[in-house]
Amino acid sequence: MLHPLAAEEQAPLLPVWPEVLIGSITFAIIFFVFYKKLLPSINAALEKRHDEIVGGMERAQQAQDEAQQTLEEYREQLKDARHEAARLRQEAQEQGAALIAEMRAEGQRQREEIVATGHAQIEADRKQASLALRQDVGKLATELAGRLVGESLEDHARQSRVIDRFLDELEEKAEAAR
Amino acid sequence: MSSDQLLAFEVDCHLFKDCGFDAPGVHSFFFEPIFTIGSVNFNKPMLLAIVGTALILSFFWAAFSKPKLVPGKMQMIAEILYDFVRRGIAREVMGKKGEPFVPFLVSIFFFVWMLNLWALIPIAQFPVSSVIAYPVALALIVWVTYMTVTFKTNGFVGGVRNLCVPGGLPKPIYVILTPIEFISNIFVRPFTLAVRLFANMFAGHILILIFTIATWYMLGTVLGTVYATASFAMTLVITVFEMFIQALQAYVFTVLAATYLSQALEEAH
Numbered sequence: 001m002l003h004p005l006a007a008e009e010q011a012p013l014l015p016v017w018p019e020v021l022i023g024s025i026t027f028a029i030i031f032f033v034f035y036k037k038l039l040p041s042i043n044a045a046l047e048k049r050h051d052e053i054v055g056g057m058e059r060a061q062q063a064q065d066e067a068q069q070t071l072e073e074y075r076e077q078l079k080d081a082r083h084e085a086a087r088l089r090q091e092a093q094e095q096g097a098a099l100i101a102e103m104r105a106e107g108q109r110q111r112e113e114i115v116a117t118g119h120a121q122i123e124a125d126r127k128q129a130s131l132a133l134r135q136d137v138g139k140l141a142t143e144l145a146g147r148l149v150g151e152s153l154e155d156h157a158r159q160s161r162v163i164d165r166f167l168d169e170l171e172e173k174a175e176a177a178r
Numbered sequence: 179m180s181s182d183q184l185l186a187f188e189v190d191c192h193l194f195k196d197c198g199f200d201a202p203g204v205h206s207f208f209f210e211p212i213f214t215i216g217s218v219n220f221n222k223p224m225l226l227a228i229v230g231t232a233l234i235l236s237f238f239w240a241a242f243s244k245p246k247l248v249p250g251k252m253q254m255i256a257e258i259l260y261d262f263v264r265r266g267i268a269r270e271v272m273g274k275k276g277e278p279f280v281p282f283l284v285s286i287f288f289f290v291w292m293l294n295l296w297a298l299i300p301i302a303q304f305p306v307s308s309v310i311a312y313p314v315a316l317a318l319i320v321w322v323t324y325m326t327v328t329f330k331t332n333g334f335v336g337g338v339r340n341l342c343v344p345g346g347l348p349k350p351i352y353v354i355l356t357p358i359e360f361i362s363n364i365f366v367r368p369f370t371l372a373v374r375l376f377a378n379m380f381a382g383h384i385l386i387l388i389f390t391i392a393t394w395y396m397l398g399t400v401l402g403t404v405y406a407t408a409s410f411a412m413t414l415v416i417t418v419f420e421m422f423i424q425a426l427q428a429y430v431f432t433v434l435a436a437t438y439l440s441q442a443l444e445e446a447h
Contacts, residue, residue, distance in 0.1 A: 026228060
């Protein structure tokens with residue numbers, strides 16, 4: 001039979017101190033290594049993993065927000081640009097209309113001016129012509145009269161030729177004067 | 179080790195051979211020393227405790243010393259175990275206040291479990307925690323921590339109140355309750371903590387021994403072999419049951435330690 005220790009020593013409820021000591025020391029070693037090295041190490045890793053996951057989600061959210069914001073901005077800008085374009089177009093239209101009106105007025109004014117000038121010129125020419133005519137008519141009448149007197153007045157045909165010749169001369173003069 | 183140390187019974191004795199059944203008993207828990215230093219005997223449970231420590235540390239060292247963001251298999255398993263103690267015991271029993279005690283509780287849980295597990299590991303096949311000195315050592319450590327935390331949190335007077343005077347009861351009751359609380363918290367708690375673990379593992383080991391030895395003892399004749407088969411089946415059943423008990427006792431030990439510490443952290447009423 002295998003009863004290595006004497007019966008009186010076999011008290012299973014009586015702790016043997018060396019064993020208590022070994023138990024305590026081994027536990028202390030386990031605790032120390034866990035406390036100092038292993039658990040801080042794994043906790044850091046777990047923390048980091050948590051951050052990565054949560055942070056990744058946060059980053060995605062952030063990116064989405066940013067994209068949304070940019071989109072809003074672009075829409076705003078587009079709206080502004082449209083407004084601006086419409087405004088410019090209207091302005092251009094207005095300006096064009098104003099320009100046309102102005103030019104039309106200017107043209108009208110110039111035309112009237114030209115017309116007025118023309119009228120004045122014509123009037124002056126007419127006056128001058130009438131003046132010259134008045135002088136010339138007197139002189140010519142005198143000259144004609146002198147000629148008529150100079151020629152014998154009996155021949156009617158001759159008289160008539162003289163008048164015709166005189167008129168031709170006059171026309172030639174007028175031609176030459178032009 | 180000689181075969182006398184490896185096997186806890188006589189190998190040549192069988193049923194119907196005029197040889198009595200060498201029942202396992204208290205003697206199954208005492209071992210010839212492997213060597214002796216002075217008056218100190220170094221025996222098999224001591225060796226198992228030390229090797230167990232090395233096993234725990236090498237497993238968790240491999241898993242946790244260089245942790246990866248995306249864990250490998252080993253780290254994953256270790257993380258699940260760690261999380262079980264951290265969340266399932268410390269957080270569950272002590273709440274947020276339990277965080278500083280997580281390393282302590284983790285050490286207790288895995289150390290106790292390892293000591294229990296030796297019961298099923300081939301060649302060792304002996305639960306170290308069935309030697310009362312180891313539960314006593316752990317219960318003492320828990321008790322010292324319990325007392326330290328009590329007095330550190332509440333001061334001396336507050337600590338005594340915390341240990342002896344539970345709040346919210348009519349005054350006359352304290353005449354009876356105060357001594358009971360005092361005895362319960364200071365003496366009974368560490369005692370039951372140690373004895374509960376010891377007795378469970380002791381009984382479990384005895385059961386496995388009885389059916390294992392009986393299986394061998396009854397072999398030889400036809401009738402005996404039938405008996406032996408039944409006995410072997412029982413060995414398997416008990417072994418599976420013991421696997422459960424080993425983890426459960428480690429869990430219970432740790433939960434109770436956490437409960438005591440949680441009570442120590444409570445402010446005096």
